[in-house]
Amino acid sequence: MSGLRAYASYRDEARETFTRIPEHWDVVRGRHLVRIRTGSGDTVDAEPDGKFPFYVRSDKPVMSDHWEFDTTAVLTAGDGAGVAKVFHLVTGRFMAHQRVYVLDEFRRVTPRYFYYAFSNLFHLMALDGSAKSTVDSVRRPMIADMPFAVPPLDEQWAIAHHLDRETARIDTLIVEQQRLIEMLRERRTAVVAHATSRGTLVEFRRIIAALRQGWSPNCESWPADGVAEWGVLKVGCSNTGRFDAAENKRLPDDETPRSEFAVRRGELVMSRSNTKELVGAAAVVQGDYPRLLLSDLTYGISLAADADPAFVAYALASPAMRVQISAASKGMSQSMQKISQRDIRELRVRMPALDEQRRIATYLDEQTSKIDTLITETERFIDLSKERRSALITAAVTGQIDVREVA
Incomplete structure (x- = not known):
């Protein structure tokens, strides 16, 4: 600039x-600049080999055999993670999800100018009141009442x-x-x-001294960050290969802590359930965290004396081990896979x-x-x-x- x-x-x-x-x-409200409507499609209507783009609530459209709009329009997600984040400027025939807003029939604005203004400023209309996060869903008045500088x-x-x-x-x-x-x-x-x-290829069970799974209490959404507070680890605590103690949820004061699930210095924390790419991710607990507890989505693994935890964590992240972990994981979708204690014990690692x-x-x-x-x-x-x-x-x-x- x-x-x-x-x-x-x-x-x-x-x-x-x-x-x-x-x-x-001039200052003009959105209702006077565009027509506001939504699509009628559902996600099940998508066809991978369809001829027309089908705009759902994500960054990338899918495809459909049918179309319901033939226009130049600005589109935005009406709910979900894409609220105030997903925007498209499209021209031609397309399909739109029933929770996608379609804004067309531009008056007093060019489509591209409106796209820039709307996509960059709409988050200010969709704030939940905290000025930090957006609402779960977009209501029509948010768009209709939005003031634009024209x-x-x-x-x-x-x-x-x-x-x-x-x-x-x-x-x-x-x-x-x-x-x-x-x-x-x-x-x-x-x-x-x-x-x-x-190294010698051995079954993982040979280097495991103890393997335990955590518990599943009802937790607060914010992390524990004080000596008097207890936290339960989130599955993402080992995603990067380095233990992240901040990835936890606070245990409510009326919930009795189960200290037997406290993490231990030197043990591996492994994700029991995660996406296909991250299930089985492991990291070494480097410090003392007596008030951090394993969740039911994590395993705590103590190793035998002849196994170095840091080396094993790296080995578990290697391509050869990731292939094994991926093959052993099971789940209804790619976004939620689980690996059992038995399958972990049957993994083969070079030591x-x-x-x-x-x-x-x-x-x-x-x-x-x-x-x-x-x-x-x-x-x-x-x-x-x-x-x-x-x-x-x-x-x-x-x-x-x-x-x-x-x-």
């Missing part, structure tokens, strides 16, 4: 989506053209950084695979001598730490790029910058 000037004069507007706009712009049509074209160009540049940078992350993760996997490929295990674990700690740092830095760059993209759009569609000359 550097080099872009502000408009000559502004007027104050106490609106949900902006506080001031250029003097010659410039003359020639300025709308200029703004949309400028944003098309600038957001394309940012999006290209983001895609390049995402590819870098993929390469780094592939490198990490290769390093772990090579380092854990030596070198204990001194070699420790040397390998130390080497992998160093190598994966470097790679993980690069991944974290790259993810931060992506987050900053997305923030810059959003700030640019907001500034343009609320008139905080004048793009007419550069556009």
Whole structure:
């Protein structure tokens, strides 16, 4: 946005989506700019080989053999995880889910300008009151009553053209950084695979001293973070391969803690139930957490004296072991798989001598730490790029910058 000037004069507007706009712009509610309706399709109507895009409540459409709209429209999810996050600008024939809003018949706005303004500011209308999270579902008045800053049509074209160009540049940078992350993760996997490929192949039961499953109390949604509070581990505590004690839910004060399920220093915590990619993920408990308890979705595994926990955690994350874990897991869907204690005991793992295990674990700690740092830095760059993209759009569609000359 550097080099872009502000408009000559502004007027104050106490609106949900902006506080001031250029003097010659109008404020118009959504109901006066677009027709608001929803689709009629259901997820079961999807056909993988269909001819028409079928917009559901996710980022990517599925396909359908039928269509119900033939128009240019802006679409947004009406409920679920996509609320105030999923938006599409489409033209032509398409199908829409019954909980997807279809906004068309544009009046006083160009479709692309409206898309930029609506997709970038609608989250302010969909806040649940906490200013942090969105509501579970979108109600029609949220769209109908949303105030838009509406410039003359020639300025709308200029703004949309400028944003098309600038957001394309940012999006290209983001895609390049995402590819870098993929390469780094592939490198990490290769390093772990090579380092854990030596040793005698043994059944996992041979290196297990004890295997226990946690319990399932009713917990608060927020984590325990004080010495007087008890927490029950969430399944995601071992997703990254490093134990995350913050991944827990607070045990209510009226629930009696079962201290026999407390995690123990040096044991492996493994996810019993998770997605296909993460079921069986394991991490070593490095510290003392006497008030953190295993949940029924996690296992606590104590190893025999000749097995180094850090090495075994790396081995479980290797491609060879992931193939075994995936084959042993069972469930009704890819998003919820489970692995039994019996199947864990029957896994086969390569185990070198204990001194070699420790040397390998130390080497992998160093190598994966470097790679993980690069991944974290790259993810931060992506987050900053997305923030810059959003700030640019907001500034343009609320008139905080004048793009007419550069556009």
